[in-house]
Amino acid sequence: MRATPATEPGTTSRSRARTAGRSRTRDDARRLRPGLAVLWRSLTEVQIGTDPRWATAFTDLSPSATRALHSLSPGADVRTVRAALAAERVAADEAEELVTGFGRAGLLTDPPTTSVTGALVADATAWGLASTPRVVLDRRRHAVVVRGLGRTGAVVATTLASAGVRRIALEDDALVAAHDTGVGGLTARDVGTDRSGAVARLLHDAAPGVRTSPLGDGRADLVVLVEAGTPDPVLYRTLLTDGVPHLSVVLREASVLVGPLVVPGRTACLGCADLHRSDEDPAWPAVAAQLVARGARTGDAVESTLAAVAGGLATAQALAHLDGRAASTEDAALEVRLPDAVPRLVRLPPHPECGCLDLRDPTAADPSGHD
Numbered sequence: 001m002r003a004t005p006a007t008e009p010g011t012t013s014r015s016r017a018r019t020a021g022r023s024r025t026r027d028d029a030r031r032l033r034p035g036l037a038v039l040w041r042s043l044t045e046v047q048i049g050t051d052p053r054w055a056t057a058f059t060d061l062s063p064s065a066t067r068a069l070h071s072l073s074p075g076a077d078v079r080t081v082r083a084a085l086a087a088e089r090v091a092a093d094e095a096e097e098l099v100t101g102f103g104r105a106g107l108l109t110d111p112p113t114t115s116v117t118g119a120l121v122a123d124a125t126a127w128g129l130a131s132t133p134r135v136v137l138d139r140r141r142h143a144v145v146v147r148g149l150g151r152t153g154a155v156v157a158t159t160l161a162s163a164g165v166r167r168i169a170l171e172d173d174a175l176v177a178a179h180d181t182g183v184g185g186l187t188a189r190d191v192g193t194d195r196s197g198a199v200a201r202l203l204h205d206a207a208p209g210v211r212t213s214p215l216g217d218g219r220a221d222l223v224v225l226v227e228a229g230t231p232d233p234v235l236y237r238t239l240l241t242d243g244v245p246h247l248s249v250v251l252r253e254a255s256v257l258v259g260p261l262v263v264p265g266r267t268a269c270l271g272c273a274d275l276h277r278s279d280e281d282p283a284w285p286a287v288a289a290q291l292v293a294r295g296a297r298t299g300d301a302v303e304s305t306l307a308a309v310a311g312g313l314a315t316a317q318a319l320a321h322l323d324g325r326a327a328s329t330e331d332a333a334l335e336v337r338l339p340d341a342v343p344r345l346v347r348l349p350p351h352p353e354c355g356c357l358d359l360r361d362p363t364a365a366d367p368s369g370h371d
């Protein structure tokens, strides 16, 4: 029996990893990582998983072992795997080699200590493969503010709720316009009602138990600012000096800039981005001032695919911060442009004249675990 990475076109093939161990796995309660498909490749080959990061093909199997493995349900525990192999009269050596091979290929996991049910199962399964299912449950303790609730902000808020965040304060005084409907979930019935209330209804429908009222004195773990034209300095400077992490999403004519995600005192701020822009264009401060004023006046209508892609990217950045991973948009931004809407990473390092890295509030607790 051989275990080799199951690659797909466009991925790099890893070297073959022969499994030769014969020590019996002590803990039969370990199980195949949930979400991994068990796939028949030929009479003597089975593939487990499809993601090239962990998909493994087991080759040179006996036909009876192939039958036994193909009969397994996703997430089967080792005891069940052994029973299936025994039922097909697979030789003890081959059975033991297979179980050892599963372990060496990283396909086994410990039984869950907490159970995730309902709408969060898909999230917990995928994060169990990419990281740990625990991050989905941990999101319940975070509080996020989403400010700016057109299509893009609605995508961010609903996706955060769907991903397990249960405290999402919604900030927007505007009324729902026709161009706010569609992507994000607002409908023609919402037009003319206030955006905060309409998006709150969406969240309560999608994720019962979510709380959307203002945080009051509670501290936000992250504020997502969705703005048109350019970030409003009054907003981001307040967040910076208060030590509140924030993610900027700027809607432009036919593009959206997602980022930077600012961890005050640790990563470049929106003022840094402004200074870099001014270095390139001395007239930028005058232009930016007009964009701030204009954004408030003309609203934040955004094209459908830009709203969907940018809203999803912004949510992924927000979750990275909440989960304690470094977000790709720290000291950077993702630009999404029509017509292709393929994100492009733009570097935004700290600006030497900004001084924001000296602003760190020593009392500020960073919930993501960043230091």
Ligand SMILES: [Zn+2]
Pocket: 268, 269, 270, 271, 272, 273, 350, 351, 354, 355, 356, 357
């Ligand atoms: Zn700065």
